[in-house]
Amino acid sequence: MSNSQLTPGIVPGRLPAAAYAENFADHEPPLDRHEARVAADRCYFCHDAPCMTACPTSIDIPLFIRQIATGTPEAAARTILGQNILGGMCARVCPTEQLCEEVCVREVAEGKPVEIGRLQRYATDTLMATGVHPFTRAASTGKRVAVVGAGPAGLACAHRLAMKGHDVVILERKPKSGGLNEYGIATYKTTNNFAQAEVSWLLKIGGIEVRHGVTLGKDVALADLLAEYDAVFLGIGLAGVNALRAAGEDLEGVRPAVEFIADLRQTENRATLPVGRDVVVIGGGMTAVDAAVQSKLLGAENVTIVYRRGKEKMSASSYEQEHATQTGVRIIYGAAPLRVVGGDKAEAVEFVYTEDGPEGLKLSSEGFTLKADQVFKAIGQTLVGAPEGIALAGGKLPRHPAEKLWCGGDCAEGGEDLTVTAVAEGRDAAEDIHAALMGQAG
Amino acid sequence: MANLASNFIGIKSPNPFWLASAPPTDKKVNVERAFEAGWGGVVWKTLGSEGPPVVNVSGPRYGAIWGADRRLLGLNNIELITDRPLEVNLQEIKEVKRKWRDRALIISLMVPCDEESWKDILKRIEDTEADGVELNFGCPHGMAERGMGSAVGQVPEYIEMVTRWVKQYSRMPCIVKLTPNITDIRKPAEAAKRGGADAVSLINTINSITSVDLDDFAPEPTIDGKGTHGGYCGPAVKPIALNMVAEIARSPATAGLPISGIGGVTTWRDAAEFMALGAGNVQVCTAAMTYGFKVVQEMISGLSDYMDRKGFADTSELVGRAVPNVTDWQYLNLNYVTKAHISQDDCIKCGRCYIACEDTSHQAIEMTADRTFKVKDEECVACNLCVNVCPVENCITMVEMPKGEVDPRTGRAVSDYANWTQHPNNPSVRAAE
Numbered sequence: 001m002s003n004s005q006l007t008p009g010i011v012p013g014r015l016p017a018a019a020y021a022e023n024f025a026d027h028e029p030p031l032d033r034h035e036a037r038v039a040a041d042r043c044y045f046c047h048d049a050p051c052m053t054a055c056p057t058s059i060d061i062p063l064f065i066r067q068i069a070t071g072t073p074e075a076a077a078r079t080i081l082g083q084n085i086l087g088g089m090c091a092r093v094c095p096t097e098q099l100c101e102e103v104c105v106r107e108v109a110e111g112k113p114v115e116i117g118r119l120q121r122y123a124t125d126t127l128m129a130t131g132v133h134p135f136t137r138a139a140s141t142g143k144r145v146a147v148v149g150a151g152p153a154g155l156a157c158a159h160r161l162a163m164k165g166h167d168v169v170i171l172e173r174k175p176k177s178g179g180l181n182e183y184g185i186a187t188y189k190t191t192n193n194f195a196q197a198e199v200s201w202l203l204k205i206g207g208i209e210v211r212h213g214v215t216l217g218k219d220v221a222l223a224d225l226l227a228e229y230d231a232v233f234l235g236i237g238l239a240g241v242n243a244l245r246a247a248g249e250d251l252e253g254v255r256p257a258v259e260f261i262a263d264l265r266q267t268e269n270r271a272t273l274p275v276g277r278d279v280v281v282i283g284g285g286m287t288a289v290d291a292a293v294q295s296k297l298l299g300a301e302n303v304t305i306v307y308r309r310g311k312e313k314m315s316a317s318s319y320e321q322e323h324a325t326q327t328g329v330r331i332i333y334g335a336a337p338l339r340v341v342g343g344d345k346a347e348a349v350e351f352v353y354t355e356d357g358p359e360g361l362k363l364s365s366e367g368f369t370l371k372a373d374q375v376f377k378a379i380g381q382t383l384v385g386a387p388e389g390i391a392l393a394g395g396k397l398p399r400h401p402a403e404k405l406w407c408g409g410d411c412a413e414g415g416e417d418l419t420v421t422a423v424a425e426g427r428d429a430a431e432d433i434h435a436a437l438m439g440q441a442g
Numbered sequence: 443m444a445n446l447a448s449n450f451i452g453i454k455s456p457n458p459f460w461l462a463s464a465p466p467t468d469k470k471v472n473v474e475r476a477f478e479a480g481w482g483g484v485v486w487k488t489l490g491s492e493g494p495p496v497v498n499v500s501g502p503r504y505g506a507i508w509g510a511d512r513r514l515l516g517l518n519n520i521e522l523i524t525d526r527p528l529e530v531n532l533q534e535i536k537e538v539k540r541k542w543r544d545r546a547l548i549i550s551l552m553v554p555c556d557e558e559s560w561k562d563i564l565k566r567i568e569d570t571e572a573d574g575v576e577l578n579f580g581c582p583h584g585m586a587e588r589g590m591g592s593a594v595g596q597v598p599e600y601i602e603m604v605t606r607w608v609k610q611y612s613r614m615p616c617i618v619k620l621t622p623n624i625t626d627i628r629k630p631a632e633a634a635k636r637g638g639a640d641a642v643s644l645i646n647t648i649n650s651i652t653s654v655d656l657d658d659f660a661p662e663p664t665i666d667g668k669g670t671h672g673g674y675c676g677p678a679v680k681p682i683a684l685n686m687v688a689e690i691a692r693s694p695a696t697a698g699l700p701i702s703g704i705g706g707v708t709t710w711r712d713a714a715e716f717m718a719l720g721a722g723n724v725q726v727c728t729a730a731m732t733y734g735f736k737v738v739q740e741m742i743s744g745l746s747d748y749m750d751r752k753g754f755a756d757t758s759e760l761v762g763r764a765v766p767n768v769t770d771w772q773y774l775n776l777n778y779v780t781k782a783h784i785s786q787d788d789c790i791k792c793g794r795c796y797i798a799c800e801d802t803s804h805q806a807i808e809m810t811a812d813r814t815f816k817v818k819d820e821e822c823v824a825c826n827l828c829v830n831v832c833p834v835e836n837c838i839t840m841v842e843m844p845k846g847e848v849d850p851r852t853g854r855a856v857s858d859y860a861n862w863t864q865h866p867n868n869p870s871v872r873a874a875e
Contacts, residue, residue, distance in 0.1 A: 034512075041510030044833050047793030050813070069510065109790040109834070 005277070005301045009345075010253060010374050012274045014299025020270040023297040027188040027323075028092075028118065036122040040069035043114045044105060051100035051116060056415070056424045057084035061100060065119055077127030078134050080120055085159045085427070086152055088128060088198050089181050090420045091121035092189050095286070097319040099420070128197070133204035138165035140207075143437045146171060146229040148216050151179020152419045153235030153409025155202055156426030157433075162207035164434045169229075170208060173215040179237055180410075181419065183262040186290040187270075188297070215385070222387040226404055231433045234397060235409040235426055238381035238417070244282065248340030248349075249377075257281060257291035257378035264294055276374025279303045280349050282337055283378030284314040289321065291376045292329045303329045304370055308336040308354050308361060336363060346375050383411050399429070406433055444749030445756050446742060448482060450722045451615045451640040451700050453573045455482035455546035458745075458757055459713065459738050462643075462704050462725035463487050463550035463576060463619070466735075468524055470534035474541075479735035480742060483546025485643075485725060488523035488578045489531055491553045491563060496522045496585075502663035505652035505672060514732045516678035518652045520663065520670060522584045523552050528566065535570045548617065552578040552590050555600060557607050564612040574615035577608060577639075579630070580646020582623050582673050592646065595621035598633035605637025617702060620644040620686075622679075627686040631696045642690065643702035643725060645683045647673020676728035680706030684719055688768045691720025708737075710744025717757065718764035772862040779849050779856050780824040780840040782806070782817045788837035789815060795828035795838060803827050820850040 003011045015023070031039060043065040051061040059080050067076035080087040096102075096117040104113035127134065143166045147154045150172035158168040176182050178195040185195075203210070214220055216236060225232045241256040243249060253276065267273050275298040281288050284307035296303045305324065307314055311333050314321060321331060335351040342348070352367035383396055390401045397407040399414065408425030415421040448458040460483035461467050461476050468487040476484055490496060498521055505518040524531055539547045549572045553559040567575070578585075579595030586593040594600045601618060608616050618634035620627060622645035631642050649671045651661040661669030683705025690696045703721025707713050708729040716724050729737050745757075754760050784795065784807075791813040799807045806821035807828065817828075829838045843849060843856045862868055 038511045044792045044794060046791075047797035048809075048813075049793075050791070105790040105792045 005299050008277055008373065010274045010276045013271045014275065014277075015271070017271055019299075024187045024191070024270060024294075026191045027186075030125055031115075031118050031122045036068055036073070036119060037071075039115045039119055040065045042106060043069070046105055050103035050105065051114075054099045054103045055083075056099070056418065056420045057087075057090070057427070058424075059083045059087070059120075061116055064123060065114065065116070068119055068123055073123045073126040074130070074134075076119075076123035080123055081127070081134060083427075084420065084423050085156050085202055086181070086198065086419065086423050087120060088124035089152070089190065089195065090423065091117050091124055092194070093181075093185050094420050095317045095320070095418070098317045128201055131201075133201060135159075135163050135205055137163055137205060137207055140167070141165040141437065143167070143230040144169070144228075145231045145233065145433060145437075146225045147233045147235065148225070149179060149235035149237060149409070149411075150174075150177035150199070150210055150212075151235055151237050151409055151422065152181060153237075153412075153422035153426035153429075154179070154233065155199065156423040157233045157235060157406075157408060157430045158208050158426075159202055159205055160427050160430030161433060162205045164430070166207070166230075166434070166437065168208045170210045171214040171216065171220060171225075172210060172212050175212050177210055177212070179235075183265055184258060184287070185265070185419075186261065186294055187264050188294075217385055217387060222405075226402075229404075230437055231404045231406065233426070233429055233433065234387075234405070234407040234411060235422070236383075236385060236411045238383050238410045240382035240384035241377060242380045242382055244337055244340075244377055244379065246337045246339050248342065248346065251340050251342045251346045252344055253342070253346035253373055254340055254375040254377065257283065257287050257376040258381065260291050260376055261287065261294065264298075270298065273298060275300050276372070277301045278371040279374045279376065280370050280372040281305045281376040281378055282349075283307065283376075283380070284309065284316060285378060285380070286316050286320060287381075288376075288378035289316045289324045289329075291378055293324050293327045295374070295376075296327050296329055300374075302371070305329060305331045306335050306337065306349075306351055306370070307331065307333050309356055310334055313356070335368070336361070338367065340372070340375055341369070346372055348372050349375055381410070381417075386411070399425070400432070404436075444746045444754055446482075446746055446749075448723050448757055450546070450702065451574070451617070453483070453546045453548070453615060454544075455723070456544055457482035457738075457742055458717070458723035459483075459741050460485060460546060460548075460702070460723060460725045461730060462727040463548075463578065464727040464731075465519070465521055466727060466730050468526070470538055473534075473538050473547075476730070476735045476738075477538075477542045477545050480738045481545070481735065482723075482738075483548065483573075485548040485550050485576050486531070486535055486572070488550040488552045488581070489528055489563065489567070490523050491559055492528050492566065495525045495527055498522055498525050499665050501665035505663040506676075507652055507678065514728070515676060516650075516652065516674055517676040517728050517731065518650045518663070518672040518674045519647070520583050520672040523550075523578070523581070532567065532570055535567075535572055539571045539573075546574075547572050548574045548576050550576045550578050550619070552581065552585060555589055555594055555604060560604060560607045561611045564608065564614075568612070572614070574617060574640075575608065575612065576617040576619050576643060577604060578619050578646075579604075580619045580621035580644075582621060582647055582649045583671060592621040592623055595619075595630055595646070596624055598629045601630050601633040602637040605634050605639045609638035615640045617641045617643050619646055619704075621646045622682060622686055622705075623649050627689050628693045628696060631690045631693070631699065635696055635699050639699075641700035641702055641722070642696075643704055644690070645679065645686055645705045647675045648679055648682065650674035675706065676732075677706045677708050677712075680708075680712060684715060687716060687721055688719040688765065691762060691765045692768050707741075710741045710748065713741055714745055714748055714760065715764075717760050718762070719768070720762045720765050722761055723757075774861060775859045776862060776865060777857045777860050779843040781819050781822050781843060782824065782826075782828050782838055783841045784815055784817060784828075784838050785836070786814065788834050790834055790837075791815070792833060794831045794833065798827050798831045822851065 064076040064079040101113035107113035181195040279295040281292040338350040396413040406429040409422035446457040463485040581591030585591035618639040703716030704725040
């Protein structure tokens with residue numbers, strides 16, 4: 001292919017073939033044994049540690065770090081995985097700079113926290129490399145539970161239920177398990193097909209059957225599941241994408257960022273993935289950053305994120321924002337899209353500056369136009385395909401809407417839309433289900 | 443700039459930093475490199491008797507313990523005395539001394555415990571022009587099993603006897619090197635003094651096993667599946683050495699006997715501490731073996747700057763300065779009261795002081811929901827554990843209570859000096875009544 005970064009339009013192969021492997025390599029390489037020991041030594045083993053409190057899954061971080069420091073990373077991994085069965089993925093994708101590492105006393109004291117995320121990855125990778133699954137199932141209870149959605153919440157719920165001795169069937173609409181771990185996370189954060197490796201490793205517990213290509217409401221009704229199983233868990237995520245509500249949204253070249261990210265994850269050869277010369281990403285979350293950075297890595301000449309509010313309100317962390325700008329992405333704060341301009345295809349996007357005041361966001365009279373042959377919408381996902389008859393709360397499912405029915409993860413109310421939060425909710429729902437099934441007080 | 447020039451028992455060197463008798467001082471090439479780097483003196487690695495030299499193992503000679511970043515904290519060795527022919531060593535010593543007249547060159551000796559052997563070796567080293575001899579009564583491995591080294595150093599009568607022979611057959615200044623593998627370090631020091639020693643040097647290495655291989659179940663360092671105790675040295679042994687130096691410096695029987703301080707000296711500060719406790723100079727080995735000879739340059743600049751800050755023109759003003767403040771427990775002031783104080787500005791809220799006090803001491807620190815840590819004066823016995831476990835230097839300090847103020851823990855006002863010998867709870871005080 002003879003395309004370059006300057007080729008107009010949305011085209012593949014903008015970079016030399018070798019550049020793709022380099023651009024999409026592990027963006028934070030794993031610690032080796034010695035690096036891990038040194039990093040672990042920085043942990044003060046705080047009493048009632050703030051990092052542990054900040055972790056949505058309440059991993060005993062000082063303990064696992066001490067286990068690494070004493071040369072027992074497998075024990076460290078068991079400490080992690082006992083709380084968070086997807087601790088391997090969370091080590092890669094958690095916004096640690098907003099969670100455990102933000103409150104690390106060394107961050108407070110020196111501006112340099114203990115590298116908790118990287119240490120967690122060292123421990124979990126070490127254990128998973130042995131191929132051993134460290135948990136075993138309790139004696140069979142004879143109870144059967146259906147889990148809808150094989151994303152982080154569903155997998156965590158299923159694993160905990162299986163461990164308690166229940167038999168679990170996971171129903172997943174997509175061809176692969178993992179949910180956003182498989183389809184929604186930047187490639188350079190989870191290299192070497194880690195999401196699938198982690199699912200296979202997780203399923204080694206036994207007692208979990210996964211059925212792919214089954215969509216709730218289409219292939220199976222909730223009522224049937226409730227009739228057939230002793231309990232049902234819904235972890236169906238947010239399958240819808242918010243609209244721009246700006247003119248020109250239907251032009252060719254405008255698409256949801258999540259689709260682009262999924263394509264990147266599923267492609268065999270990134271050189272075949274088309275990307276614009278001038279890419280505009282609209283939104284302020286992790287999805288916006290992931291789409292923008294990867295556009296740049298695919299060879300787009302100009303990539304701009306435009307977010308309607310200020311830097312401090314952007315839900316992508318400052319670490320993520322820095323990562324974007326270091327990759328060459330420009331971020332414009334405080335501007336909202338008015339319209340996408342073009343004939344059949346997008347050619348530019350018109351923006352107006354916003355003013356964030358006490359009465360909310362107001363559009364100003366000043367604006368600007370950005371050249372854009374490709375526009376990614378990254379302004380949030382919405383719940384679609386929720387079973388009828390369940391009253392939504394804030395657009396999301398209640399955590400325990402009916403007898404025998406539990407919900408968790410991004411589709412359910414409460415918590416932030418993070419992998420680690422989904423894991424915590426799935427795990428906790430499993431504990432509640434277990435208590436209910438075994439006749440204990442929930 | 444302070445004058446670091448040292449005169450130790452008449453042996454002059456440009457600074458008080460000598461290399462101890464050890465692997466780094468076994469050969470001319472090493473010693474010359476040391477002098478080029480700036481070392482003030484060298485104690486040449488121990489020579490044995492004429493005849494076939496000793497043989498060393500060809501497996502590992504050293505074992506170590508490390509901090510997290512492989513910082514070497516303690517080293518152990520099972521190397522014996524020089525394994526080179528006596529003649530080669532003598533020739534090299536002579537060459538080096540002629541070339542480096544301003545540096546101190548001491549010869550360490552270890553021969554069988556009989557008069558003829560000592561008389562013979564002393565005669566052989568006479569024309570090397572070395573500045574003195576150091577009697578190796580400390581080596582704890584290998585040679586001790588042959589009735590030398592620490593086998594002599596553990597019997598005060600032998601020390602006295604051999605020292606006497608040395609003084610009888612040689613006019614050289616004589617330093618007796620002591621082993622710490624003994625119950626009371628004052629006894630061998632007294633024996634050396636009785637025998638006429640000009641000085642003692644201490645400590646030699648400590649009997650040790652650094653670690654155990656938990657797969658092969660063998661001590662480290664392991665030679666073909668077996669291990670033996672070696673001599674421990676390096677930063678880890680410094681506190682033991684400091685105490686032994688102080689014991690000799692403050693004992694009436696040995697007070698004034700010059701001491702060459704050895705044991706974990708790694709920085710200028712370590713050296714200054716040894717000297718404050720009575721060492722006239724220091725000898726170094728592990729720091730050089732870990733980092734190379736250049737470390738002496740930091741020792742020289744550091745000690746010099748410190749002396750300038752303190753207004754000491756000569757090292758003699760530092761030597762022994764802390765000795766009067768080393769005392770027995772029974773003379774400590776039992777009416778001296780301090781309380782821990784936590785600086786809220788410096789506190790990083792790790793909670794280590796809290797859990798250490800709560801779990802293992804006196805439940806004298808309170809912790810609030812927002813992780814504020816405060817000392818409860820009514821519970822604090824001033825044990826200092828919180829200070830020791832706090833990761834922030836000077837965040838927790840011990841604040842002295844002024845006289846007359848009531849200690850909320852005991853309800854008693856802080857009063858004048860009184861020690862255990864005067865305390866009513868002391869049975870011997872009551873017996874005397």
